[in-house]
Amino acid sequence: MTRSDGCLVCASARVEEFLDLGETALANKFLTAEELDRPESRFPLRVGFCHQCGHVQLTEFVPPAAMFEDYLYISSASETLKGHFDDIASTLVSRFDLGGDDLVVDIGCNDASLLTRFRDRGVRTLGVDPAENLADFAKGTGIERYCGFFGADSAPQIARRWGQASLITATNTFPHIPDLDGFVRGLDLALAPGGRFVVEAHYLVDILDQLAFDTVYHEHVSYWALGPMRRLFARHGMQVVRAEHLDIHHGQLRATVQRIGEGEPDESVAEILALEEERGVPSFETFQEFARRTRQIKIDLRKCLTDLKAEGRKVAAYGAPAKGSTLLEYMEIGTDLIDFIADRSALKQGRYTPGSHIPIVEPERLLTDRPDYVLLLAWNFVDEILAQQAAYRQGGGQFILPVPEVKIV
Ligand code: ZN
Numbered sequence: 001m002t003r004s005d006g007c008l009v010c011a012s013a014r015v016e017e018f019l020d021l022g023e024t025a026l027a028n029k030f031l032t033a034e035e036l037d038r039p040e041s042r043f044p045l046r047v048g049f050c051h052q053c054g055h056v057q058l059t060e061f062v063p064p065a066a067m068f069e070d071y072l073y074i075s076s077a078s079e080t081l082k083g084h085f086d087d088i089a090s091t092l093v094s095r096f097d098l099g100g101d102d103l104v105v106d107i108g109c110n111d112a113s114l115l116t117r118f119r120d121r122g123v124r125t126l127g128v129d130p131a132e133n134l135a136d137f138a139k140g141t142g143i144e145r146y147c148g149f150f151g152a153d154s155a156p157q158i159a160r161r162w163g164q165a166s167l168i169t170a171t172n173t174f175p176h177i178p179d180l181d182g183f184v185r186g187l188d189l190a191l192a193p194g195g196r197f198v199v200e201a202h203y204l205v206d207i208l209d210q211l212a213f214d215t216v217y218h219e220h221v222s223y224w225a226l227g228p229m230r231r232l233f234a235r236h237g238m239q240v241v242r243a244e245h246l247d248i249h250h251g252q253l254r255a256t257v258q259r260i261g262e263g264e265p266d267e268s269v270a271e272i273l274a275l276e277e278e279r280g281v282p283s284f285e286t287f288q289e290f291a292r293r294t295r296q297i298k299i300d301l302r303k304c305l306t307d308l309k310a311e312g313r314k315v316a317a318y319g320a321p322a323k324g325s326t327l328l329e330y331m332e333i334g335t336d337l338i339d340f341i342a343d344r345s346a347l348k349q350g351r352y353t354p355g356s357h358i359p360i361v362e363p364e365r366l367l368t369d370r371p372d373y374v375l376l377l378a379w380n381f382v383d384e385i386l387a388q389q390a391a392y393r394q395g396g397g398q399f400i401l402p403v404p405e406v407k408i409v
Contacts, residue, residue, distance in 0.1 A: 008180050008222060009232045012052030016284065017059050019213065019291040021045040024329040025355035026067055027217035027322035030348055036357060045326070047216055047223070047287075054282040055228035056204060061178050062218045064130075064149065080384050082113065084248045085171075089117030092167060092198060098123045102166035105158065105190065107150045108173025112143045119143060126162050128154075151179060155186035164192035171200040172249070175220040184236040188259070197238075197257040199229075205279050206251025208286065211404035213294040213330070214323040214377075215250070224253055225281045226272045233257055241265045243272040250380035293404075298331050300406040305337045308373055316371035317341040318385060318399070319378025320348050320360045327377060327402060328356040335359075338375065342366050366392045373408070375400045 006013040023042040031040070048059040098104065104118045109127030119125050119142070127145040144162070148154050159165075168187060177183045187197050202215055204225040216223075230240050241263040242256040253272070280286035308315055317324070320343040328334070334356045342363040343349065351360050366374065366389060374392075376399045378385060386399065386409070393399070401407045 007050035007053060007055050008057050008178065009055040009228045010050065010053040010235075012050055014051040015048040015057070015059060016051060017046050017048045018284070018287040019047040019216070019294060021047075021213070021216060021326060021330045024217070024326060026062065027219065027325035027354060028067065029354045030320065030351040030360065031354060031357070032351055036352060040355065042355070043218055045216060045218065045330075049284050049287050050228070051284065053228050053231050054225065055231075056223040056225070056287065058216075058218070058221050061221055064176070064178065067219050080381055081249065085114045085117050088114060088169070088171070088198075088200075089121060092169075093118065093121045093123060096167060096196060098166060100124065103163055103192075104167045104169065105162075105165040107168065107170040108176070109143075109145065112141045112145075114169065114171060115143050116141050124162075126158070126165075128158070150186055150190075151182040152185040152189065153182070155189040159190050164195065165190055166192055166195050168195070168197045169199075170197070172202070174199045174201045175222045175224060178221050180222075180232055181236070184233060184238065187257070188236060188238065191259070194258070194262050196263075198254065199257065200246070200252045200254045202249070203245060203251045203253035204281055205245070205253075205276060208279065208281070208290055209404070210250060211290070211293055211297065212250060212323075213290070213297070214327040214403070217322050217326045219322065225276050226253060226255065226269070227276055227282060229253075229255060230269075230273075234260075239263075239265060240269055243268045245272060245275070297403060297406065301331055301400075301402055302333070304400065304406050305333065305375070309337060313372040314339060314369070315373045315375065315400075316366065316369070317358070317375040317377050318363075318366070318389070319343055319376065319381070320345070320353060321378050321380075324377030325354050325356070328353060328358065339369075339371065340365060341377065342374075363388075366397065367395070370395065371397065373398050373400055375402065377402070379403060 007015050024045045025040050043062050044060050046059045100122050103124045105126045106115050107128045109129045112127050115125040115127050125143050128150045130149050201224040204223050226243050237260050238257050239260050240255045241258050244254040246252040317338050320341050338358050341358050341360045343360050348360045349362050399409050
């Protein structure tokens with residue numbers, strides 16, 4: 001565990017904590033039955049706000065190698081995400097007029113779900129990812145892979161071997177990076193002249209709107225708004241030239257970044273900054289209120305579940321995303337309140353949630369065991385999951401949504 005020396009964006013020491021989620025196990029370390037009896041490492045999970053630049057980040061960090069080298073999150077597990085990857089590739093290929101001479105590098109390429117879409121459109125591709133276990137999932141796709149972390153050290157090796165990139169993408173990996181300066185220096189080394197970096201990250205405005213406190217876990221060291229992001233790139237001679245607010249995956253900020261002098265910011269940048277101003281994103285009080293509402297959800301959800309238990313109801317949960325681990329641990333919910341969690345990922349079935357030790361089973365169990373209520377931990381896919389579970393709901397089953405307030409649907 002490393003105590004932060006200050007703000008990851010501007011290095012100011014004025015980072016003030018506003019949310020303490022307690023000491024939790026690593027959110028993606030789902031346990032096998034044999035591991036249940038072994039001691040489990042727990043780390044403080046606290047979030048702070050930089051009074052200098054407005055960046056929101058963890059105040060203590062777990063070393064990345066402990067989290068990303070054996071990784072159970074698989075991008076292709078979600079139908080919604082598959083459609084989104086298709087959309088990213090078709091949009092960016094036509095927007096930047098990419099062809100067979102262009103190289104696209106995806107950082108945190110996971111199982112190559114995004115890169116296969118670029119490959120199918122005739123663009124050269126390279127994946128970068130430190131997770132050795134995921135390399136097998138990308139085999140057979142024909143997509144080359146650099147196994148390691150991206151940064152100022154690895155970027156020159158990548159550029160020497162594969163050439164400089166016309167486009168570098170990072171979808172949902174930018175919040176994971178503690179050494180932002182090294183990462184952005186790496187971008188400058190790996191991008192061809194005029195090349196672009198396109199980042200998608202869970203957007204702080206949506207986190208506030210959805211009260212998505214559960215998206216806080218140790219992997220996510222940063223929670224991005226455009227204001228601090230612009231400051232980061234400006235320190236390295238780069239700038240955000242386009243900003244988009246997307247609905248996908250609980251709300252994303254997509255920023256297109258170029259070297260200063262290689263492109264001009266369009267009006268979307270000022271529009272998104274104005275939105276952030278209007279929503280109070282640059283203000284510490286906004287985050288104090290977020291923390292107060294988070295504590296209230298804990299009171300409400302625990303009361304809901306304990307009341308149902310007292311009435312003799314059977315309660316299960318649906319989805320075992322990393323954020324579910326945060327929610328269960330912060331709420332102190334275990335097998336006393338939830339019998340099992342149904343999840344479609346075969347990698348997770350047969351395992352147990354970190355910290356809370358709830359067994360993960362196949363979704364069919366909702367129909368065979370017929371719990372009366374199901375807590376929806378993967379609430380960002382609510383529409384997709386309610387549609388998939390129509391048979392369970394028609395049989396009288398009900399879902400509990402945890403955020404932005406506890407609600408039964
Ligand atoms: Zn700062």
